[in-house]
Amino acid sequence: MATERILLTGATGYVGGTFLDRFVKSEDPTIKALIIDALTRTDEVEQKLKEAYGNRINTIRWAGLTDLEFIEKTAANYDIVVNVGSGFIADGAKAFVKGLARRVKPKAPAPWILHISGCTNLGDKPITGVAHPGRVFDDANSRATYDWCKEEDERTPYPQRTTEIGVLTLADELGVNAVSLNAPAIFGEGTGLFNTQGIIVPVLMRYVVMKGYGFKLNDTANFDWVHVEDLADAYILLVKLILERYDRGIGHIPSGKDGIIHPSVGRVLHTEILERCLDVCFADGVLPREDTPREKRIVQKGLQEIADEVAAGMLDLAESGWAGNKAMTGTVLPRLGWKPRHLEEAWAKDFHDELKALKENRRGYVFDSCVGTKA
Known part of the structure; x- marks a missing residue:
């Protein structure tokens, strides 16, 4: 078991850092018998990882997801790639698949890539396109989700969805096992050494504190949610199943075009998230201020304004995220043995934690790092 080789991307990220910390x-x-190799970019990161995790981790220097030749060559040395860095750079993600494909041999178990993606892939277009307010994607029928995403991406390409479909399709073609955890809104304090903040609640909390009110693009936008530790544990569970099962998880863990899995625990409307933000801000005394509304208010806004203010200028991300229906049902992970520990009580507490973190200047905008434009 100790000879198994596992490669991690995203060690400095929110999900990747939490995965690494919980793994070690x-x-x-x-899991205790394993050493994990992590791709890193700087001496400072390598030193900090080594100081924290000692001989449980090896570091490998790389230039990032654009260094395709290096990625392919490196991935060829591994049994499992845990790709929880950015899900927005298709060529880089597919290079891992191509590298793993070099290990595919007759009568030998094929290697795995465990990919990360996100719920905005599933969002409808209620402002610029077609609305599907009652639609729910269920990973019990993952092939239907794959088919819809593929067709939708041919009509309207979206980098994160292009990457997810590209990884799963290429893996099927090359004989590599691939599963994509299509994550909903991820919340909670990460346990890694570097980025420990999520995206959705911190961004919306910052907006409310700065403006004094919430915003909406419509009344139907929603998010499912999962705690970052539970999401990290889902990846650890998949690694454990692959290593322990006689079949290496093949046929047990859905893969390829059947491999879109939803790690969903709860569901909430976008407006309900803003209402919770307003509630904790008013209860804490942060709001109202002299220059803000005296009552809790959610204001109708335009798509371009919201894209510029809270979506790094990306109109498709803003519409899918802040206006879209992205409802998902996750049945696969519980069947595999996943037991999330952070439920409604943790979700409610997170709003108080995020306001405290913001007041302590521990929060900022993170969409640039999410899509991979920053290290």
């Missing part, structure tokens, strides 16, 4: 600290006998 796991008391599970299978």
Whole structure:
């Protein structure tokens, strides 16, 4: 078991850092026997990782997801790639698949890539296109989700969806096992050494504190949600199943065009998130201020304004995220043994935690790093 080779992307990120921390600290006998290799970019990062995790981690210097030749060559040395860095750079993600494909041999178990993607892939277009307010994607029928995403991306390409479909399609073609955790809104404080903040609640909390009110593009936008530790544990569970099962998870874990999995725990309307932000701000005394509304208010806004203010200028991301219906049902992970620990109580508490973090200047905008435009 200790000879298994696992490569991690995103060690400095929110999900990747939490995965690495929980992986190294796991008391599970299978996981404790493993050393993980992490792709890094700087001496400072490497030193900090080594100081924290010692001989449980090796670091490998790379230039990022655009260094395709390096990625392919490196991935060829591994049994499992845990790709929880950016899900927005298709060529880089597919290079991992091409590298893993070099390990595909007759009568030998094929390698795995465990990819990360996001719920905005599933969002409808209620402002610029077609609305589907009652639609729910269920990973019990993952092929239908794949087919819809593929067709939608041919009509309207979206980088994160292009990447997800590209990884799963190429993996099927090359004989590599691939699963994509299509994550909803991820919340909670990460346990990694670097970025420990999520996106949705911190961004909306900052907006409310700055403006004194919330915003909406419509009344139907929604998010499912999952705690970052539970999401990290889902990846650890998949690694454990691959290593422990006689079939290496093949046929047990959905893969390829059947491999879109939803790690969903709860669901909420966009407006309900803003209402919670307003509630904690008013209860704390942060709001109202002299220059803000005296009552809790959610204001109708335009798509371009919201794209510029809270979506890094990306109109498609703004519409899918802040206006879209992205409802998902996750049945696969619970069947595999996933047991999320952070439920409604943790979700409610997170709004208080995020306001506190913002007041302590521990929060900022993160969409640039999310899409991979920053290290």
